Amino acid sequence: MTAWPARLSEVVPRRNRTLTWLLALTLAITALLLIWPGTAPLTGLIVPLLLGSLLLGPRQLPWFVVAVMLALMLAIARQPSLSPRTVLAITILYLLCFIVLVTSFRRSQLGVAGVLGESMLVDLRDRILSQGTATDLPGGWLLESALRSAGGTPFAGDFVVSTRPRRTGRLELVVVDVSGKGEQAGTRALQLSGAFGGLLGALPPGDFLAAANDYLLRQNWDEGFATAVHLSLDPTTGEFEVRNAGHPPAAQLEAGSGRWTVHQAEGPILGLIEDADFTVVAGVLRPGDALLLYTDGMVETRARDVELGIDRMLGQADQLLRGEFEGGADRLVDALGSHNDDRALVLVHRRRA
Structure with missing residues (x-):
């Protein structure tokens, strides 16, 4: 039992562990969007985006937002049709990504993640x-x-x-x-x-x-x-x-x-x-x-x-x-x-x- 945390620390440094879990969550949601494009909601990507804005530091957060945007592009390409409702959801998602990016640039002055800065x-x-x-x-x-x-x-x-x-x-x-x-x-x-x-x-x-x-x-x-x-x-x-x-x-x-x-x-x-x-x-x-x-x-x-x-x-x-x-x-x-x-x-x- 004690070997598993040690091996995990060797593969994924502690400072990157949160980023790794968030990327895994993003990939899982993206996979659902690609497998069931007409059923799985695009707004599911809001969950990792929101968690990233709270937990990631200013150096990691911009790259994570880019990854979410790429995942969103892949999901859009698999959509059977783009209804006005879907277009509106995509627009809101990209707007949220932009807001999180601006927030990460402002946090770079402090150098800590949102939750840590608040604490x-x-x-x-x-x-x-x-x-x-x-x-x-x-x-x-x-x-x-x-x-x-x-x-x-x-x-x-x-x-x-x-x-x-x-x-x-x-x-x-x-x-x-x-x-x-x-x-x-x-x-x-x-x-x-x-x-x-x-x-x-x-x-x-x-x-x-x-x-x-x-x-x-x-x-x-x-x-x-x-x-x-x-x-x-x-x-x-x-x-x-x-x-x-x-x-x-x-x-x-x-x-x-x-x-x-x-x-x-x-x-x-x-x-x-x-x-x-x-x-x-x-x-x-x-x-x-x-x-x-x-x-x-x-x-x-x-x-x-x-x-x-x-x-x-x-x-x-x-x-x-x-x-x-x-x-x-x-x-x-x-x-x-x-x-x-x-x-x-x-x-x-x-x-x-």
């Missing part, structure tokens, strides 16, 4: 989402993040990155809103999330936004700007610092008074001007307090400006977070904001002893 994007998306929640905070803390993209697509221009450098033990977290929305901003978000994740854990809190600004300026993107809010929190004492780069301000719930305080730190949008300065707002999260960091999709719509949106968000937070902070980030994101814009929110809560 790579999904993996990158999952990495972005996983960077948003630090799992090693002390038991007295709750950290939640929620993200929704415009139109409900898996990719968004809003993202969250968090880390706890071993040398300080602090929570370093940044909420970023990349220019654009949905898939248009998703590719830039993929790149920035990795870069910001490296900067966030390697630099002192006061240097992060300046370094992020320099990084964006070096990219020379047509829409090369982003807004961000950076939180640096000491989980032991509850002391925190917030720095802002053209982003909606952080909001703190003071459990003692039940009131919300908006922390208006100032700073320019990232990627627009060099040598930018970012002011800092310092505070303390005491037991029972909470802090909200969010993007403008949560508070801004065409019919409402940011200030009114913040007031509405805090009013909803009073209701949705009353007595229960678990799952609060998801509840707030689902209840607020525009579904035509990306939305992200981070909830940091210090539990009572």
Whole structure:
């Protein structure tokens, strides 16, 4: 039993095995078309063509499409008659072959098959989402993040990155809103999330936004700007610092008074001007307090400006977070904001002893 896979690997290299099986399937369907030309449907060749577009790499796919087209030519020559319906089916098949060829040329820029390329994007998306929640905070803390993209697509221009450098033990977290929305901003978000994740854990809190600004300026993107809010929190004492780069301000719930305080730190949008300065707002999260960091999709719509949106968000937070902070980030994101814009929110809560 073990000799068969070894012999198969010698005859057909692993990288060509999928192509071999697809060619065998194409030959089998072509044989049926040649034996029973009036009965077997020409559209049967769509099956290997579709599978090839999903499974073959950009180097193999064009040659496989040519093979399918040759098989189709042989099958056409055996047709007893060419009715208008048959001509239409042939036209559609050749059109599909052309579409797959164009797709293979576009994939050559990435160099991977369709299914593999999609899995790579999904993996990158999952990495972005996983960077948003630090799992090693002390038991007295709750950290939640929620993200929704415009139109409900898996990719968004809003993202969250968090880390706890071993040398300080602090929570370093940044909420970023990349220019654009949905898939248009998703590719830039993929790149920035990795870069910001490296900067966030390697630099002192006061240097992060300046370094992020320099990084964006070096990219020379047509829409090369982003807004961000950076939180640096000491989980032991509850002391925190917030720095802002053209982003909606952080909001703190003071459990003692039940009131919300908006922390208006100032700073320019990232990627627009060099040598930018970012002011800092310092505070303390005491037991029972909470802090909200969010993007403008949560508070801004065409019919409402940011200030009114913040007031509405805090009013909803009073209701949705009353007595229960678990799952609060998801509840707030689902209840607020525009579904035509990306939305992200981070909830940091210090539990009572």
